[in-house]
Amino acid sequence: MVVPELRPWRAVRPRLARITEAVRPRLARAVEATGPRVARLARAASPQVTRITRVKTWQYTAGAATAGLALAAGVVTAAGPWDSGQRTAERDRAAAAGQPGGASHGGSGRGGANGTGPRPAPSAASVLTGLGGVTAAGLPDREALADVLDPLLASGALGGRRSAAVVDVATGTRLYATGADQALTPASTTKIATAVAALSALGADHRLDTRAVYEPDTEELILVGGGDPTLTADRDAEGRASLRTLAARTAAALEKRDVRAVTLSYDTTLYAGDDLHPIGVNDNIARVTALMADEARTDGSTSGPAPRHADPAAEATRTFADLLAAEGIETTPPGPSKATGRAQTLATVSSPPLSALVERMLTHSDNDLAEALARHTALATGERADFAGAGRAVERRLKKLGLPTRGAVIKDGSGLNRDGRLTAALLTRLLTEAADPARPELRATLTGLPVAGFTGTLTGRYGDGAAGLVRAKTGTLTGVNALAGTVVDASGRVLAFAFLGSDTTDPVAAQTALDRAATALAECGCG
Numbered sequence: 001m002v003v004p005e006l007r008p009w010r011a012v013r014p015r016l017a018r019i020t021e022a023v024r025p026r027l028a029r030a031v032e033a034t035g036p037r038v039a040r041l042a043r044a045a046s047p048q049v050t051r052i053t054r055v056k057t058w059q060y061t062a063g064a065a066t067a068g069l070a071l072a073a074g075v076v077t078a079a080g081p082w083d084s085g086q087r088t089a090e091r092d093r094a095a096a097a098g099q100p101g102g103a104s105h106g107g108s109g110r111g112g113a114n115g116t117g118p119r120p121a122p123s124a125a126s127v128l129t130g131l132g133g134v135t136a137a138g139l140p141d142r143e144a145l146a147d148v149l150d151p152l153l154a155s156g157a158l159g160g161r162r163s164a165a166v167v168d169v170a171t172g173t174r175l176y177a178t179g180a181d182q183a184l185t186p187a188s189t190t191k192i193a194t195a196v197a198a199l200s201a202l203g204a205d206h207r208l209d210t211r212a213v214y215e216p217d218t219e220e221l222i223l224v225g226g227g228d229p230t231l232t233a234d235r236d237a238e239g240r241a242s243l244r245t246l247a248a249r250t251a252a253a254l255e256k257r258d259v260r261a262v263t264l265s266y267d268t269t270l271y272a273g274d275d276l277h278p279i280g281v282n283d284n285i286a287r288v289t290a291l292m293a294d295e296a297r298t299d300g301s302t303s304g305p306a307p308r309h310a311d312p313a314a315e316a317t318r319t320f321a322d323l324l325a326a327e328g329i330e331t332t333p334p335g336p337s338k339a340t341g342r343a344q345t346l347a348t349v350s351s352p353p354l355s356a357l358v359e360r361m362l363t364h365s366d367n368d369l370a371e372a373l374a375r376h377t378a379l380a381t382g383e384r385a386d387f388a389g390a391g392r393a394v395e396r397r398l399k400k401l402g403l404p405t406r407g408a409v410i411k412d413g414s415g416l417n418r419d420g421r422l423t424a425a426l427l428t429r430l431l432t433e434a435a436d437p438a439r440p441e442l443r444a445t446l447t448g449l450p451v452a453g454f455t456g457t458l459t460g461r462y463g464d465g466a467a468g469l470v471r472a473k474t475g476t477l478t479g480v481n482a483l484a485g486t487v488v489d490a491s492g493r494v495l496a497f498a499f500l501g502s503d504t505t506d507p508v509a510a511q512t513a514l515d516r517a518a519t520a521l522a523e524c525g526c527g
Contacts, residue, residue, distance in 0.1 A: 158481070192484060224270075
């Protein structure tokens, strides 16, 4: 689950050149088909389109000018605005602007409570066609598609049990299925369900607040966790909620009260239950607590496995104490507490919007964010904010959306729990639901998917295959391999797919088999 940082622009230029030649014909067909729809959407959403024009898509497509300009003219506009300007089109790759990828999100956007703009993670290459279900040809022929996929998905590398489905995004028509209703362990593809549930329950603009409150009767200062694992102590917060900013604002508020020394405590009562994931202590996830800074990482990393602090809340509060000391505020060693109804809020910092958090979670398979978003879904729907309550909340939210949840079992938000179960049928429905123009709040579920050969957990894959045409969430546990996302086929249609394999014995061979199946979808017009 190690996620490499994005390579610089020079490293991708040759690959983009190859991809340009491969995708130019289908992009031309797709753009030709989008003309009427673009015009309708432009008239209906002119204010939002104004925001879209600010995105410098041409920077990303400098090595593939024909493809990029075609999409800029048609498909990107057809896709529509996303999240109040946080992500208004297929973003240029961070390296094109000389910025790194990773948890420190690249790009710019509307400011939050920190006074700086949240920066979403680097997103999809512009060589991808739109995700709004734009059609460029007739539906693929089911028998032809089966002829292509059956032998690939029958590979022994995918284990003894498998579930697969392919759906046309524009119409919702199922084009292929084998064991599609069989519930299997989904691993990290669970995050697609978490994303849809959280976005539908909370809304794309929702933010997570971390507060410093003061108890005047006891002169106690309490750092109140708001369940934001992206809270950072970095000097450059880059749009994330800043612990440094919170400390500076808190110190200023205390000085106005002529307070120079306080009893320091922290409040993690937003969440309930055990904070240790059922997999135990593991570098892939910190203890799930409502207060942590930089995901409790001890090595300065921003994604992938890393050693974690044993008590994330206490460690974050100790860092807060050091920052307050630098502002002239003396504190006691911190301990746990709970803010009362009399507590006065001194300062607040807010996370990037939920849409950006979802994108981050999906692109980098961020387990800490996944568990946080599942708990916030529980809080928003009246469930207890623990592992069981979060699982129930996600399941019930999906049922409320009318999705086929039979056989589905959500045990956590991340998919690290091997007892979770999903079907390929449900995963493809989640993807088509997120592509529905009537549900723009779910859009980040698609825009956050890693892009083959370019971003997140697919950066190092599809070098000689469907790079730039597949965007998908990976799923890997011992004996489990999965891939679910979208692909642009040779005729320009956008298809949603989900391939799950259980009882696999060779993870590399299984990954290769999944990639071959997705590549075959991209290469198949199958009309």
